[in-house]
Amino acid sequence: MEKKKICLIAQFPPPMHGLSKAVQTLYNSNLSADFCFEKVDITNNKLFLKNLIQIWKSKADLFYFTISQTKGGNIRDLIILKLLSLQEKKCVIHLHGGYYRKLVDNDLVGWQKKMNYKAIKKLAGVIVLGPSLKYIYQGMIDDKKIFVVPNCIDDEFLISDEEFEKKIVALNHKEVLHVLYLSNFIRSKGYPEVLRMAKLEKERVSKGAKKELHFDFAGKFFEESEEEFFENYVKEHELQDFVTYHGIVSGQKKKDLLRDSYIFTLPTRYPNEGQPISILEAMGNGMVIVTTNHAGITDIVREGTNGIVVTEAMENQKEILPMIYNLKSKFHEIIETNRRVCLLNYSEDRYIKNLEKVFKKYL
Incomplete structure (x- = not known):
């Protein structure tokens, strides 16, 4: 049976930090025996158009996306999520932080806030690092689609x-x-x-x-x-x-x-x-x-x-x-x-x- 393909849209090292380390751990894991991993490294914003083309052309069965917690990064993320939505692709986002909801509700202008709520609602699922962080997505997406995956030590x-x-x-x-x-x-x-x-x-x-x-x-x-x-x-x-x-x-x-x-x-x-x-x-x-x-x-x-x-x-x-x-x-x-x-x-x-x-x- 042909392996299902998962496209990882994330920051890969270098530089090495908590998020890139966690993504690298996933990419190098033994899950590559069960799934076919494809990666889109979004660390360098200068490659944004190239990355968009790669995402558009991808035939992945599921997209795994680690989103940003900054205003500028959020605009980039909204474009990527819109692209996936237009193609009716299944996407799960993984938040490696705790600020996203405050960013959306307190820091973003009206249209950007509205677009975030709309984009999150359409997702297949969202992942947070702990039970205390589930509130970040409550009211934006069905509670059944909020998953907890704690970090790990390599x-x-x-x-x-x-x-x-x-x-x-x-x-x-x-x-x-x-x-x-x-x-x-x-x-x-x-x-x-x-x-x-x-x-x-x-x-x-x-x-x-x-x-x-x-x-x-x-x-x-x-x-x-x-x-x-x-x-x-x-x-x-x-x-x-x-x-x-x-x-x-x-x-x-x-x-x-x-x-x-x-x-x-x-x-x-x-x-x-x-x-x-x-x-x-x-x-x-x-x-x-x-x-x-x-x-x-x-x-x-x-x-x-x-x-x-x-x-x-x-x-x-x-x-x-x-x-x-x-x-x-x-x-x-x-x-x-x-x-x-x-x-x-x-x-x-x-x-x-x-x-x-x-x-x-x-x-």
Whole structure:
């Protein structure tokens, strides 16, 4: 029997980020044995016309489309969706974020908002990252057509069971625990708050306490001003012994950071946030999570069970550090819970199976 064809309209790496990584995982998965995958890489807007022609000519049985959460990107998406609608093609869109509904209802002018509601209503289905994000499409499309497919941690960045056991045993002898911030350096992602936590740890040590935490940062600076802010803050507060910046990490260097860190912090209020893969990577590699109750994070991290969830903007880091110290007696339990939950619900295999269920519903 001839394999059904699925056309993936999405951003493929490079650059590598949460969305492109998830798409690449799907494209390279063993589903290619059951379906014939075709890809249209929409990363470069200069190729828009070429991409439209490819989409128009495609004989795919189903189109899988990862949509944008910006005004300009939305216009591009509406054109693509209109093209598919004219051809009466089946299309499922996958939202890797949590801002789309706010974009449509609050940021777009009347005609563009109306076109979004019309386009969504005609779709075969929509996919969100967690139950708490289903509201984004409610009132736009039948609830039965809203599917939940959580993100996943790539097998490449998951430590082995043997390494995990060693990590658990080593925790008993660790005097200084490494706290990891692994994300892009955008203010609303919360890296300045993590720097302030490092400053408070230094102040505590300067009063005679033992150093208990070291702060590791890794990720990309998109603005020179952000890099200057980071470097100046470290110099001004003399945090060189408490803060290490590792640059943009991948491969073995990223694996080492995930293996050696025991606490992961992402105090994000980033408007476009969906369900950060970095949190899932941290859980799978045996870390206690310190984050915010923002976007789809509430579906994967619960206060006390997975770590610490901050329920308001983190202006007062003085409260966060004592919470971390007080939680230390539960670190073993939390780390083991996070590893187990991640392997069960957020593995690469589980992610692919969840998408397969959606695809088979329409093919």
